[in-house]
Amino acid sequence: MADRSMQDGDGIKTFPFPVDQSLSGVGMQVGPMGPGHTWHTDAPLERVHRIDFHVVMLFSGGPVNHMIDFAAYEVSAGDLLWIRPGQVHRFSRTAGYRGTVLTMQPGFLPRATVEATGLYRYDLPPLLRPEPDELTALHHSLAQLEREYVDTTTLPPGVHTAVLQHSLTAFLLRLADLAARSARPGPDQADTAFTRFREAVENGFATNHSVSAYADALGYSRRTLVRAVRAATGETPKGFIDKRVVLEAKRLLAHTDMPIGRVGAAVGFPDAANFSKFFHQHTDSTPAAFRAELH
Structure with a gap:
C-alpha cells in the first residue's frame, strides 16, 4: 500500500485516518488490538509519529509502555489510553498490546457532541484507570459499538451511520466523564471561553504568544480569559500558551x-x-542540552 503519511515541516510524519480500512467507509473503526491487527498499515508503530485522528485503546493485557508527548505511560489490563489528533506518540517494542482499539476521524460527530465529550481537551490525562464498575460499563458500551460497526447489512447506510454516531457518543460520554474526574478538580471545565481559547492557541501558538491578542480575537476581556483558563486548568493564559510552545519545541528538538x-x-x-x-x-x-540528552 502506498505511504499516505504527510511529512510535516518538522520532519515528523502525520498519518491520516485510514478511511479505506473502515467498514462501509464510515469515519470510525473499532476492533481488536494484538498481532495481526493495526489501525494503520503504513505507520511505523515503534517510531515517533503523529496522527490526525482520535485513538482510544482499552487494554485487556499488558503492561506496555506507551509514549505520548514526552511522557511515558505504563498501561495494564483495565486501563485506557486516549490519544488526540496532533499528539506525538510511539508504541513500545513489546507485544503486550491486547484489548480493543477505537479510532475516529475528526468531523464524524457533530460539534455539539464534540464539545460535550471533550474530544479536544488536551489538558486532560491520556491515561485513564476506571473503577471496576466503570470498566464494566465501558466494556459493554464499546462492545455494543463494535456490534453496530460490523453489522453493515441490516440497516440502510445512512441509518447505519446515524446509529454508529449515537453509539459512539454514548461511549465517549462515559469516557469523558471518567477523564474529567481523573483530572484536577475544578469548576465546569467545558467553559466556552476556555474551549475557544484552547482551540485558538492550538491553531496560533507558533506565531502568537500574546494573551491580549487572543482575548481581542475571541471578543473577551483579558480578565474573563484569565478567569476561564484558571478555572479550567489552574494556570494563567500566558502559562497555558508557554506550555504549548515548550511542548512543540521539545517535539522538534527531540x-x-x-x-x-x-x-x-x-x-x-x-x-x-x-x-x-x-x-x-x-x-x-538549553535547547542544545535538551537535544543532547536524548541522543
Missing part, C-alpha cells in the same frame, strides 16, 4: 534534525537567543 534556530522560528522566536532564553526559563535546560 524528533527532528532541524537547527535550533529553525526550531525557535517554528515556535514564534525568530531570534535564536530569545528562544534559548525562553526555553531555559521553562525547562532549566
